Amino acid sequence: MKRDINIFEFPLNLGLTKKEHEIEPGVRKLPDWLRKFDFHKRISPSHVFRLEAPEYTMDFDNESKVRNADGIIDYARQQAELIVGNYKKDTFNIILGGDCSILIGNAIALKKLGNFGLFYLDGHTDFIPPELSETGGAAGMDLAIITGTGHQKLTDIDGLKPYLSEDNIFCCGNAETDDDEYVRAIVNSDIHYFDLGHLRRNGFRKTAEDFLKMTQEKGLDGFFIHLDVDVLKDELMPAVDSRMDDGILWRSQRNVATSD
Template sequence: MTKQARIIGAPTDYGANRRGVDMGPSAIRYAGLADQLEDAGVSCTDVGDVTAPPAETQDADKRVPEEGNAKFVEEIEAVSHELAEEVEATIAGGATPLVVGGDHSVAIGSLRGAAADADIGTVWFDAHADLNAPSTSPSGNVHGMPLAAALGHRDFAGVDWATAPRLNPENVVWVGLRSVDDQEAADVRDSAGTAFTMSDIDEHGIDEITERAMAIASDGVDGVHVSLDLDWLDPNEAPGVGTPVRGGVTYREAHRAMEIVAEHDREHDSLRSMEAVEVNPILDEHNETAHLATELAASALGKRILGRE
């Protein structure tokens, strides 16, 4: 056992518009996450879940004035604080944080914790850019805003609890975009980050795109946060997600991408933290998407088809 991972559950659906994704951490654990990691040669500790009262008991329409059109802001702030502390402490203890969600708003806490005392980049495996802000979001759902929050973009400028202080904009890489709002598209083009769409994957292949993404994200920083939204995959592969978009990556492409993440980590010690989010058991078929999440996390942390060296 050469690598250590710490599983941190973030059972939230504050950021989503469909209930059920708060059960994602339980579904992923039930699908055998710990066993998959052990098979990958990873020493695994599960510290349970951060505090997240059910969304049904909270007031979605309660607004913090400076946040504008954003739902459950106070609840997301509280989760982000606790999660950031867990992630930061995990890294300080020499382990790799593996956050299991929960909707993608949990990335605000993951990124803040990973960037607390180190310069980081991020690779964002997602159908969506997640660069919306309260003033530009069509829905007010914060799971479409975590990268904007972490970068202090637009309405999040100066919002201390949301920003990741040492996330370098030029080390932000999107992989597999295929559903981006008009304002987001303009903001992605104007950003210092690098965006690879599904068309880029079709043209160049998953190997080249993921290798380029990891190289860009890790250039000149202390480590990379990998954010895996299960809606990155085609809905035929991952049916249990809240915002499915046709035309995503295949099962094998997703595994190959995570294997390249692991290969880059073995060569460069680059993987600082990771999350797998947006598994919604209510919408799933036989817990298929949760099983897929466990397999992909294990691949990213080093599991190989023929075993470890």
């Protein structure tokens, strides 16, 4: 039986700090560019839901030490309401960002819907407190925020902390492994952590199967896949906010344990 597909568009960019040459981070254009190149037509969704993002700012919130905290919180609440209000268990939902801070609203929705797992495929861990952030951008702290690390203003919206449990999460693909303090934060958590090297050694297929096995053994209500395309090799995807030299390829490499 073919499942219905819904697309949710969340073109938020408040979680990023703009670069010197930018008017604003360009990630908010993603849904429109995908539509231009017929992504929506090929998917043929039953419905497309969209929540317009507020105007970009660089406001620094002194209380939480996170840029645009109030705007991100307000958007996350609206985002979660839109998802929950249009959620059907037998429908496959595709969520298009936007920067990684949209994970906050996604996670709040999942918390309201039940007990979910998260497969976090990203070129970074995004698991640091504001004190370790060089920019104050929530997009670099989103995994920490949804599991309860950081200021309660963001981690405990509507008293729902934590939005997802650490031990229900696989974090895969981090290529920023040279900074011991950065890596230590996630190593000391209960998250199942596979940096890029570990992911290759374990194999993509086995890692995915291990995640699915965990969701089944725990009787979770489902799972969400977060994909930040900066996990891809730079030669394939240079149009990202934080570029990295290494990353995964779309096809298998002979010298690594991967599966098509």
